[in-house]
Every structure is written in structure tokens, then in C-alpha cells.
Amino acid sequence: MGLATARALARTGREVVILEAEAAPGQHTSSRNTGCIHAGMGYVPGSLKSRLALRGKELMYAFCGEHGVAHRRCGKLVVATEPEQIPGLHAMMKQAEANGLFDMRMLDPAEVREMEPELRFAAAAHSPSSGIVDQHDLMQAILGDAEAHGAVLALNAPVVGGRATGDGIEITTGGKDPTTIRASMVVNAAGLGAQxxxxxxxxxxxxxxxxxxxxxxxxxxxxxxxxxxxLIYPLPELGHAAVHVSLDLAGQSRFGPDTEPVDRIDYTVDPGRAAFFYEAARSFWPGLQDGDLVPGYAGIRPKLNKERASLNDFVVQGADTHGVEGLVSLYGIESPGLTSSLAIGEYVTRQLGAA
Ligand SMILES: Cc1cc2nc3c(=O)[nH]c(=O)nc-3n(C[C@H](O)[C@H](O)[C@H](O)COP(=O)(O)OP(=O)(O)OC[C@H]3O[C@@H](n4cnc5c(N)ncnc54)[C@H](O)[C@@H]3O)c2cc1C
Structure with a gap:
């Protein structure tokens, strides 16, 4: 989000500095996800997730096309694996329309068999505007465009403090070369470190x-x-999380992500979780053989404590809530954050009155 917002601000002609704690950008959530361009079907209508995913998807396809970012509008099948899930599939189609997504349709069984012969299903719906993107390529291209508009990236520059000065905000960085910079606007897009x-x-x-x-x-x-x-997205069975299938641009498949609360940032994949993956995947792909799956990678969702229902959405917080003029903080930017990134950049720029 930091890169997309920096790009949007730089394109308004402002002087922009991106402070990154790590030695390279994109070491955390933005490179540890499914890489799906979501169509925008499963959110609360009118929520930021819904609006920014739909807008973000359009901006993403246009940006990838213009900047030669590897991506593919490969489409997605949303699958009811059991007959009792079919009403859920119809409900999901309705929800997609309530979100403003009108290109989905239920498929005939013969169409599903022709599209995906190895899929086990009771019914399936097709989302033609879902796709995949190479996240690394995308981040490089967004950074490149931000830099082309004058933005500067400072690496190994963790933000460790700050204060409102009355005519701006002073930000202090730590690391080997600590420094203090003054800005009229600050966007806190630190992902897992935003709090x-x-x-x-x-x-x-x-x-x-x-x-x-x-x-x-x-x-x-x-x-x-x-x-x-x-992309294959089975509906979750009652009480069980579903495992999705996604593809990368080289055609390799990955299964996941699963869901596991953790108390610190730890990207280890426990090989012992394989049993869960095999069982979940065989519900829609009986052809999966023992030994076919190997541990891949992990990402961590920056979920919010749901003490308020409003926190089941992206939170884009301005001075009216947190009290510091010129500061916007982003919290809970979980999925569909990658899809929404360019739209979030646009939205934050407007929030700051900088558009
Ligand atoms: C498992 C998983 C699957 C997902 N799948 C998808 C998907 O298919 N499609 C989709 O649209 N979205 C998906 N998402 C969501 C998406 O990946 C995120 O919404 C998005 O990457 C969040 O980006 P971010 O910039 O907020 O966070 P990050 O990418 O983590 O960036 C935050 C940056 O801030 C830096 N930072 C942290 N603390 C400091 C500090 N003190 N000072 C300076 N810098 C700091 C970090 O080093 C990092 O570079 C998925 C997420 C997960 C976890």
C-alpha cells in the first residue's frame, strides 16, 4: 500500500519519501499472498473492501497492461462440492451483484467438465474477471512509476517515532543512520507494523x-x-475452511492459504499441516496423489480485533479519529488488499486532500 500510495501522491507533483524498515521493499505481506486479482464478489456491499476491490481490479488490469507487468485474466470457478452447498452458491452470486459485479454466471455441468475436467463438483459459477498477477513485478513497476515522478525510496529506515509540530509532522527513523524528517502529510502503511x-x-x-x-x-x-x-475456490463446508487453488504465471499450482492464529511474525510452514491440505483438496480434486504436495510459503494477515463490526473492513483513519492533522493510518489491509492497492493509493490521496 505504501508504494501505491507513494505513486499516487508523487503523481500529484508532491515530494515523496518512502521509508522502508527492511533492506528491500515487499518483504512481507505483499509478496506472501495468493497473487489473485479478485473480482470483488464476497464483501459487504458498500464497504471499503467492496468498493476498493472493484475499482482496484480495473486500475490493476490497466496498470499491468501499460507497464508490462506479468498477469493473466484467467478467471475463477467458485465451486459447490456438495449438493447442500448449492443454495450457498446462489447466495454468493446474489452477493456479487450487490457488490456491483455483474459478469458472473452459473455454469452447466457440461461446461464445467469441459473447462476443468478433473474438478469434482455439484455446481460451479464462473467469474471471468478474476485473475493473477506477479506481485514482485507489480511492486517493481509501481515503485518505478513512483520514482519516475520523483519519489525517493529510503531502505533500512524503520520509523521509530514522530510528533505533530503544528505545521506538519516530524518522523524519526532508527537503524544504522537515524534521521528526522518533516512532512506536511504522512501515510502510515506499515502493514503488520502499522499499530x-x-x-x-x-x-x-x-x-x-x-x-x-x-x-x-x-x-x-x-x-x-x-x-x-x-483459480478454483470451493465454498467452505460448515465448520471447515476451504482450501483454494491458485496458479502462478509459470503454471504452477498452490493450495491454500489455511488459517492459523500466531503470536508473532513467523513465516515457517509446518509440514505436519499436509494432512489437512490433502483432505481439503481431495474434496474437489480426487486425482490428488500422496506425495504430490510439498510445503510452500506462508503469509500473515494483518487482521483486526473485531471488537467493533466496522473493523471487518479496511480501516483508513484520518485526524478526526486519531487526532494528528496530516496523518493517515491504514489498518487491517488484508485480502483483497493487493487487488485494491492502486485504488487505496487513489483513496488515501483524496483523504489527504492532495488529489
Ligand atoms: C496469506 C495471504 C493471502 C493473500 N492473498 C491475496 C490475494 O490473492 N489477493 C489480494 O488482493 N490480496 C491478498 N492478500 C492481501 C494482500 O497481500 C495485502 O492486503 C497487502 O499485501 C498488504 O500490503 P501492505 O502494504 O499493507 O503490507 P506489506 O506488504 O506488509 O508492507 C508493509 C511494509 O511496511 C514496512 N514496515 C513495517 N514496519 C515499518 C516501520 N516501523 N518503518 C518503516 N517500514 C515499516 C514493512 O517492511 C513492509 O515493507 C493476502 C494476504 C495474505 C496474508
Missing amino acids: KVARAIDGVRPESVPGQVLTRGCYFVLRRRSPFSR
Whole structure:
């Protein structure tokens, strides 16, 4: 989100500095996800997730086309694996329309068999505007465009403090070369570290910072050629999380992510979770053989503590809530954050009155 927002601000002609704690950008959630361009079907209509996913998807396809970012509009099948899930599939179609997504349709069984011959299903719906993107390529291209408009990236520059000065905000970085910079606008897009950054800025009302619940999602990778050419999203069975199939641009399939609360940032994939993946995947792909799956990678969702229902959405917080003029803090930017990134950049720029 930091890169997309920096790009949007730089394109308005402002001087922009991106402060990154790590030695390279994109070491955390933005490179540890499914890489799906979501169509925008499953959100609360009118929520930020819904609006920014739909807008973000359009911006994403246009940006990838213009900047040569590897991506594919491969489509997605949403699958009821059991007959009792079919009403859920119809409800999901209705929800998609309530979100403003009108290109989905229920498929005839013969069409499903032709599209994905190895899929076990009771019914399936097709989302033609879902796709995949190479996240690394995307981040490089967004950074490149931000830099082309004058933005500067400072690496190994963790934000450790800040304060409102009356005519701007002073931000202090740590690391080997600590420094203090003054800005008229600051965007806290630190992902898993957003709460820590907000608490380090004097003047931010502590009660405005929402609690965070780190939730790891692991992937297992298929060792052989993918049997599917589209994203496969089974509906969850009652009481069980569903495992999705996604593809990368080289055609490799990965299964996941699963869901596991963790108390710190730890990207280890426990090989012992394989049993869960095999069982979940065989519900829609009986052709999966023992030994086909190997541990892949993990990402951590920056979920919010749901003490308020409004926290089941992206939180884009301005001075009216946290008290520091010129500061916007982003919290809970979980999925569909990648899809929404360019739209979030646009939205934050407007929030700051900088559009
Ligand atoms: C398992 C998983 C699957 C997902 N799948 C999808 C998907 O298919 N499609 C989709 O649209 N979305 C998906 N998402 C969501 C998406 O990945 C995120 O919404 C998005 O990447 C969040 O980006 P971010 O910039 O907020 O966080 P990050 O990418 O984590 O960036 C935050 C940056 O801030 C830096 N930072 C942290 N603290 C400091 C500090 N103190 N000072 C300076 N810098 C700091 C970090 O080093 C990092 O570079 C998925 C997420 C997960 C976890």
C-alpha cells in the first residue's frame, strides 16, 4: 500500500519519501499472498473492501497492461462440492451483484467438465474477471512509476517515532543512520507494523489504534503440472475452511492459504499441516496423489480485533479519529488488499486532500 500510495501522491507533483524498515521493499505481506486479482464478489456491499476491490481490479488490469507487468485474466470457478452447498452458491452470486459485479454466471455441468475436467463438483459459477498477477513485478513497476515522478525510496529506515509540530509532522527513523524528517502529510502503511508505528507517533490517541490479530496462511505447492487452468475456490463446508487453488504465471499450482492464529511474525510452514491440505483438496480434486504436495510459503494477515463490526473492513483513519492533522493510518489491509492497492493509493490521496 505504501508504494501505491507513494505513486499516487508523487503523481500529484508532491515530494515523496518512502521509508522502508527492511533492506528491500515487499518483504512481507505483499509478496506472501495468493497473487489473485479478485473480482470483488464476497464483501459487504458498500464497504471499503467492496468498493476498493472493484475499482482496484480495473486500475490493476490497466496498470499491468501499460507497464508490462506479468498477469493473466484467467478467471475463477467458485465451486459447490456438495449438493447442500448449492443454495450457498446462489447466495454468493446474489452477493456479487450487490457488490456491483455483474459478469458472473452459473455454469452447466457440461461446461464445467469441459473447462476443468478433473474438478469434482455439484455446481460451479464462473467469474471471468478474476485473475493473477506477479506481485514482485507489480511492486517493481509501481515503485518505478513512483520514482519516475520523483519519489525517493529510503531502505533500512524503520520509523521509530514522530510528533505533530503544528505545521506538519516530524518522523524519526532508527537503524544504522537515524534521521528526522518533516512532512506536511504522512501515510502510515506499515502493514503488520502499522499499530506499532501509530503508537510511536506522539499525539495519536491510543484508543484510536485497533487491536491486531496475526493470522498465518500457509501454502502447499503441487509438484506436478497443474490439473486446472483457472483459480478454483470451493465454498467452505460448515465448520471447515476451504482450501483454494491458485496458479502462478509459470503454471504452477498452490493450495491454500489455511488459517492459523500466531503470536508473532513467523513465516515457517509446518509440514505436519499436509494432512489437512490433502483432505481439503481431495474434496474437489480426487486425482490428488500422496506425495504430490510439498510445503510452500506462508503469509500473515494483518487482521483486526473485531471488537467493533466496522473493523471487518479496511480501516483508513484520518485526524478526526486519531487526532494528528496530516496523518493517515491504514489498518487491517488484508485480502483483497493487493487487488485494491492502486485504488487505496487513489483513496488515501483524496483523504489527504492532495488529489
Ligand atoms: C496469506 C495471504 C493471502 C493473500 N492473498 C491475496 C490475494 O490473492 N489477493 C489480494 O488482493 N490480496 C491478498 N492478500 C492481501 C494482500 O497481500 C495485502 O492486503 C497487502 O499485501 C498488504 O500490503 P501492505 O502494504 O499493507 O503490507 P506489506 O506488504 O506488509 O508492507 C508493509 C511494509 O511496511 C514496512 N514496515 C513495517 N514496519 C515499518 C516501520 N516501523 N518503518 C518503516 N517500514 C515499516 C514493512 O517492511 C513492509 O515493507 C493476502 C494476504 C495474505 C496474508
